Amino acid sequence: MKVTVDPSNAAAPLSNDDATLCARLAAVVGADHVLTEDGKRLFFATDIFTSGKPVTAVVVPADAAELCAVAKLCTEFDRAMIPRGGGFSYTKGYVPIVDGSVSIDLRRMNAVHEINVEDMYVVVGVGCTWATLYDALKAKGVRTPYFGPMSGYRATVGGALSQGSFFLGSTQYGTTADTVLGLEIVLADGTLVVTGSSAGTNTNSPFFRNYGPDLTGLFLHDSGALAFKTTAMLKLIPFPAHHRYATFAFEASEQAQAIATMSAIGRAGIAGECYLWDPGFSAKMAISNRLVDDLRYFSNVLKSGKGIFGGLIDGLKLARTGKTFLSRNRYLLHLTFDDVSDAGAQGRLDEAVRIAGQHGGANIEPSIPRALRAMPFNDFTAIAFADQSVRNLPTHGVFPHSGIIEVGRAVDVFLATNDERMAAHGITAGTIYFAVGANAVACEPLFYWSDAQLAAHDRKAERSDIGQLETMPERTAAGQVVADIRTELTALFRDLGAVHLQIGKSYPYRQTRAPETFALLQAVKAAVDPGGLMNPGALGL
Numbered sequence: 001m002k003v004t005v006d007p008s009n010a011a012a013p014l015s016n017d018d019a020t021l022c023a024r025l026a027a028v029v030g031a032d033h034v035l036t037e038d039g040k041r042l043f044f045a046t047d048i049f050t051s052g053k054p055v056t057a058v059v060v061p062a063d064a065a066e067l068c069a070v071a072k073l074c075t076e077f078d079r080a081m082i083p084r085g086g087g088f089s090y091t092k093g094y095v096p097i098v099d100g101s102v103s104i105d106l107r108r109m110n111a112v113h114e115i116n117v118e119d120m121y122v123v124v125g126v127g128c129t130w131a132t133l134y135d136a137l138k139a140k141g142v143r144t145p146y147f148g149p150m151s152g153y154r155a156t157v158g159g160a161l162s163q164g165s166f167f168l169g170s171t172q173y174g175t176t177a178d179t180v181l182g183l184e185i186v187l188a189d190g191t192l193v194v195t196g197s198s199a200g201t202n203t204n205s206p207f208f209r210n211y212g213p214d215l216t217g218l219f220l221h222d223s224g225a226l227a228f229k230t231t232a233m234l235k236l237i238p239f240p241a242h243h244r245y246a247t248f249a250f251e252a253s254e255q256a257q258a259i260a261t262m263s264a265i266g267r268a269g270i271a272g273e274c275y276l277w278d279p280g281f282s283a284k285m286a287i288s289n290r291l292v293d294d295l296r297y298f299s300n301v302l303k304s305g306k307g308i309f310g311g312l313i314d315g316l317k318l319a320r321t322g323k324t325f326l327s328r329n330r331y332l333l334h335l336t337f338d339d340v341s342d343a344g345a346q347g348r349l350d351e352a353v354r355i356a357g358q359h360g361g362a363n364i365e366p367s368i369p370r371a372l373r374a375m376p377f378n379d380f381t382a383i384a385f386a387d388q389s390v391r392n393l394p395t396h397g398v399f400p401h402s403g404i405i406e407v408g409r410a411v412d413v414f415l416a417t418n419d420e421r422m423a424a425h426g427i428t429a430g431t432i433y434f435a436v437g438a439n440a441v442a443c444e445p446l447f448y449w450s451d452a453q454l455a456a457h458d459r460k461a462e463r464s465d466i467g468q469l470e471t472m473p474e475r476t477a478a479g480q481v482v483a484d485i486r487t488e489l490t491a492l493f494r495d496l497g498a499v500h501l502q503i504g505k506s507y508p509y510r511q512t513r514a515p516e517t518f519a520l521l522q523a524v525k526a527a528v529d530p531g532g533l534m535n536p537g538a539l540g541l
Contacts, residue, residue, distance in 0.1 A: 012054070014036060014056065017077070018056050018057070018100070021056070021057070021073065021074075021077045021079065021102075022034050022036055022056070022057050024073055025057065025059050025070060025073060025102075028061075028066055028069045028070055028073070029059060029060060029061050029062065029066050029070065033059065033060040033061070033062070033108070034057055034058070034059055034060075035057060035058040035059075035060070036056075036057050036058075038054075040058050041054040041055050041056070041057070041058070042054050044058045044082075044084060044087075044094075044103040044105070045095060045096050045101075045103070046095070047087070047088075047089040047090055047091075047092060047093065047094065047095050048088065048089070048090045048391075048393075049090045049391075049393055049483075050090075050092050050095050051095070052092065052095035052096045052097060053096045053097065053098065053099055053101065054096075055082065055096055055101050055102060055103040056079065056100050056101065056102055057102055057103070058102075058103045058104075058105055059102055059103070059104050059105065060104075060105045060107070060108050061104065061106070061108065061109065062108050062109065063109060063230075064109075064184060064186060064192060064230040064231070067104070067106075067109070067186050067228055067230055068186050068190040068191070068192055069190065070102075070104065070190075071186050071187070071188055071189065071190040071228065072189060072190030074102050074188075074533065075188055075189050075190070075531060075533060078531065078533070079100050079101065079102050079533065080096065080098050080100065080101040080102070080533050080534075080535070080536050081101070081102055081104055081188065081228075081533055081534055081535070082094050082096055082101050082102065082103045082104065082224070082535050083104050083106060083158070083162065083224035083228050083229075083534075083535060084103055084104060084105050084106065084159075085106055085107065085126065085127065085155070085156035085157075085158045085159030085160075085162070086107070086129065086151070086154045086155040086156045086159050087154075087159075088149075088151050088154070088155050088159065089159075089163060089502065089504055090393055090394065090502075090506075091163075091502050091503065091504030091505065091506035091507060092504045092505035092506050092537070093162075093163055093223055093224070093502065093504035093505070093538070094224070094535070095504075095505065097505065097536060097537045098536050098537075101536075104228065106126050106127045106156070106158055106228070106229075106230075107127035107156060108127055109125040109126055109127040109158075109230060109231075110125045110127035110128040110129070110132070110156075111124070111125045111128070112124050112125075112128060112132070112133060112136045113125065113231065115136065115137060115140050115142070115236075116236075117140055117141070117142055117236065119205060119207045120142070120207075120235065120236040120237070121181055121206055121207060121233055121234065121235060121236055122137060122142075122144065122233070122234050122236055123206065123231060123232075123233050124157055124231065124232055124234065125157075125230070125231055126156060126157050126158025126159075126161065126229045126230060126231065126232055127156050127157075127158060128156060128157050129152060129153060129154060129155065129156055129157075130147065130148030130149065130152030130155055130156070130157065130160070130377065131148070131152045131153045131377040133147075133148075133157060134147055134148060134152070134376070134377075137236065137239070138239055141238065141239050142236040142237065142238060142239055143169075143236065143237055143238075143239045143240070144169075144179050144234045144235060144236060144237070145169055145172070145173030145174075145178065145179050145235055145237050146165075146166065146168065146169045146170050146173050146174065146175060146176055146178065146179045147168045147169050147376075148160070148165075148167070148168050148376070148377065149165050149166075149167045149168070150167055150168075150372075150376070150377060150378050151377070151378060152168075152376065152377035153377045153378065157232055157234075158229045158232070160176045161176050161177070161180065161183075161220055161221075161229055161232055162220075162221070162222060162223060162224045162229060163221065163223060163501065163502040163503075163504070164176060164177070164220075164221035164501030164502055164503070165501065165502070166434065166436050166442065166501065167273065167434070168272075168273065168376055169272050169273070170273065170434070170436050170437070171265075171266055171271045171272060171273050171274040171275075171434070171435045171436065171437070172269060172270075172271060172272050172338070172437075173437070174436065174437040175221075175436060175437075175501065176220070176221075177217065177220040177221055178437070179234050179235050180209070180216055180220060180232060180233070180234055180235075181196050181197075181206045181207070181208065181209045181216070181233040181234060181235055182194065182195050182196020182197065182198050182199070182206040182209060182216050182232075182233040183195045183196070183216050183219055183220075183229055183231070183232055183233070184229070184230045184231035184232075185219055185227040185228060185229055185230065186227060186228040186230055187227050187228075187528050187529065188227070188528065188529040188530075188531060188533050188534050192230075193227070195215040195216040195218075195219070196208065196209050196211070196215075196216050196233060197209070197211050198233065199215075206233030218524065221501060221503070222538070222539065223502075223503050223504050223505075223535065223538035223539055224534065224535040224538055225525065225529075225534055225535050225538035225539045225541050226524065226525065226528050226529065226534060227528055227529070227534065228534075238340060240272075240338035240339055240340060240345075241340060241341075242338070242339050242340065242341060242342045242344065242345040243336065243337060243338055243339075243345055243373065244336075244337040244345045244346060244348065244349040245334075245335065245336055245337070245349075245366035245369040245370045245373070246334075246335040246337075246349055246352055246353065246356075246363065246366050246369070247332055247333065247334050247335070247363075247364050247365065247366040247367070247368060247369065248261060248332075248333040248335075248356040248361030248362060248363055248364070249328075249330045249331070249332055249333075249361065249362045249364050250330060250331040250332075250333070250359075250360065250361055250362070251329075251330060251331075252279050252329045252330060252331070254331065254360065255278075255331060255405075255408055255409070255412070256405050256408070256409075257359040257360050257361070258276055258331035258333055258359075258361070259276065259404055259405050259408050259433060259441075260359050260405065261333055261355060261356050261358075261359040261361050262274055262275075262276045262333055262433055262435055262441070263401045263404055263405075263435065263441060264355045264358075264359075265333075265335065265352050265355055265356075265435065266401070266435025266436075266437075266438060266441060267401060267435075267438050268351060268352075268355065268438075269438050270337065270348040270351050270352060271335045271336060271337055271348065271352065271435070272336045272337060272338045273334070273335065273336045273369065273372075273434075274333070274334075274335050274434070274435040275333075275334050275432060275433065275434045275435070276331060276332070276333045276334075276432065276433040276434075277331065277332045277333075277334070277430070277431075277432055278331055278430055278431040278432075278433075279329045279330060279331065279430075280428065280429055280430035280431065281430025281431055281432055281446065282328075282330065282331075282332050282430070283329075283430070284428070284430045284446075284448060285368075332368070333356070333361065334366065334368050334369040334372075335349075335352055335366070335369060336369045336372075336373055337349050337352070389450040389451060390448060390449070390450055391448070391449055391450070391451045391479075391482075392446050392447065392448045393446065393447045393482055393486060394444050394445070394446045395444065395445055395446075395447070395486045395489050395490060395493075396442050396443065396444035396445075396493075396500065396501070396502075397442070397443055397444075397490075397493035397496065397498030397499070397500060398436065398440050398441070398442045398498060398499050398500065398501065399440065399441055399442075399443065399496065399497065399498055400439070400440060400441075400497075401439070401440070401441055403496065403497060404433070404441040404443065406496070407443050407493075407496055407498075408431075408433070408443065410492060410496060411431060411443060411445055411489075411492075414488075414489060414492055415429055415431075415445070418485055418488075421481060421485075422447075422481070422485070425449065425477060425478035425481045426449055426450060426478060427447055427448065427449040427478060427481060427482060427485075428447070428448045428449075429445050429446065429447050429448070430445070430446055430448075431443065431444065431445045431446070432444045432446070443493075445489065447482050447485065447486070449478045449479070449482055450478065451476050451478060451479045486506075490506075490507060490508065494508055494511070494512060499512075503538070503539055504538060505537040505538055505540075508540075509539050509540050510539070510540025510541075511540070518540075521539070521541070522541065525541050
């Protein structure tokens with residue numbers, strides 16, 4: 001399979017200065033952990049939508065001490081440093097915009113250092129995947145409140161803390177930032193800093209976050225613009241032993257009722273996850289997952305039931321309903337409820353049924369939320385297409401409950417306005433809504449089209465075969481239309497009062513902040529990174 005690169009982005013030979021830097025980096029982390037092959041330099045400069053300037057090298061430190069030395073060396077050589085985790089950014093989060101950048105791959109720093117079930121915290125390396133952390137914690141009977149994105153087989157703890165993330169557990173407990181007690185970070189000059197209660201001289205226990213100003217929050221959702229994260233201290237909760245699931249269907253003409261139901265359930269704080277699929281996204285899901293995925297879901301549902309008999313019933317329900325109901329022209333509201341008691345889980349479900357009934361929702365078999373909880377993490381993408389040329393690009397905004405129905409209408413008008421332009425290039429769209437905590441709702445249209453393979457699409461091998469590289473434009477016509485539509489949609493979201501996670505270098509953070517607020521951030525940046533070497537361009541800095 002051939003890989004597409006922009007000819008202007010071809011990896012240039014290393015200079016003498018580059019070679020000197022790489023030799024000194026190798027003395028710190030070992031020669032095997034300084035990668036200078038052209039394929040790696042291209043791969044680590046490419047996210048799932050954009051190719052950037054090839055990096056000089058990829059450095060893979062093993063621990064905080066090595067990272068401190070790496071940062072100090074890069075600062076000495078005046079080189080931009082780009083933190084990278086699992087690599088799932090679609091907003092240029094780790095795409096270099098300056099020549100000579102060094103990509104810092106943090107995935108070797110992946111240990112689960114401590115699980116403290118008495119004081120209810122876990123200490124984990126930022127390179128640990130959410131799936132690995134989830135399994136380690138579940139064995140101890142605990143869980144983090146937010147416990148990962150759907151891409152958690154490969155997505156890392158540090159990536160979510162830097163970019164911001166919500167999904168599993170987020171309707172009840174909020175985003176990644178709401179789960180954090182403290183951080184160990186490395187500044188651009190190699191200084192090691194700890195935040196939270198464990199930063200004191202009188203205790204090393206990360207049991208409490210807010211002792212004085214919240215320095216932990218300063219380095220969360222920063223898109224890697226302020227510092228490297230090395231270790232995270234996260235809250236724990238008892239692993240919920242009892243679950244219920246629900247799906248409510250609304251006709252295509254009942255968008256307002258569907259969104260109002262989701263909003264009301266989100267505000268009630270009763271659901272672990274509460275997410276709404278519009279007819280376009282439901283139809284896309286109906287055709288996307290292959291038979292192997294159906295069998296895998298069925299197997300995991302069997303394993304997740306209460307004993308063999310309970311699991312068999314769950315599995316047979318899923319097999320019977322399949323995904324055929326997804327192809328109908330309806331909004332589908334999916335819900336998961338967790339509780340320490342069976343009665344508590346049922347009570348949450350009963351309240352959701354009452355709320356949905358007030359808005360005319362039809363209670364149908366909850367195959368989707370049941371399956372997603374049986375297998376909460378997916379490998380790279382939640383949608384497995386038989387056609388590997390299919391791409392998808394999400395574009396989201398986060399809004400208050402009071403404005404989300406207006407947002408839904410505006411998005412539908414926007415998509416209808418662009419229907420001919422999209423159809424001419426084979427572009428389709430579907431929208432997901434998600435209740436985030438009790439205070440916010442996210443709206444995320446996803447665009448689908450066929451396109452050439454970027455280096456980042458070779459996810460598992462993480463290489464680009466230079467012998468197969470084609471010299472052709474970075475963007476196909478369809479890809480450019482998607483890029484243009486995303487820009488226009490982001491502008492619409494801005495006008496509607498959106499905020500964003502995964503800001504990277506794409507969402508208009510600087511343009512949406514009051515001058516005094518952004519000036520304060522600039523002052524912080526100057527204090528922790530006076531050379532401006534930490535991920536230049538992120539957050540508009």
